[in-house]
Amino acid sequence: MPEEPKIAVIDDDDSLRVALVDSLSSRGFGADGYSSGESFISTAANRSYDCVVTDIHMSGMSGLELVQWLEARGSLIPVILVTANTEAILETAGAAGLLRKPFEIDDLIKCIENAL
Template sequence: MTTGLLISVVDDDDSVRVSTEGLLRSLGYAVRGFDSAEAFLGSDAVGASACVVSDVQMPGMSGVDLKTALSAQGIATPVILMTAFPNDATRQKAAAAGVSCFLPKPYQAQALIDCIETALAA
């Protein structure tokens, strides 16, 4: 595994964000957390992130909107989306936006690790 790469975690749920950050740090990644897509997009982490792990449903911009905004700026950073409300319509929107992986919450740690490793290898 390549360590030291920056992974940004975007989730308005503090407990999910903090636990995801802890998991990724334990694997050797550098991690920055953001409580909204807007906070992430306004940060210097946008160009520095090797991967973004984001919730789908958040106040303001959704995770799908976040991926769309990155793509519109020509930023090809892989985005992994997580949602407590997985459904086919959201999954299809995420796929159409070019999301790397789509996980239901609560996610299994190994499933997230596999998604990140696949996204970083692409």
């Protein structure tokens, strides 16, 4: 039996982060939540993820800065960005996907499946 894909969800909005982790877990993904990019970095060194889902606009390290941090370390983990922002420039952020809030969980799952 194949192992469930492991997803890191990074968002400083507690209610959204918990809802996404719960929804992904109920759909057969292994999901962990982090309240910041810094929290993910300090914890993820000991864990292996197949995909990262991160908000772009957070206090401290932004989702775009996290993408740059991962790329600088040669990471091949696909990153899906989520945002309430509608700036077109975000389309070129170098991520595996971009979802605009609010979005449906099925749209996120499609992005994750495409990224994997």
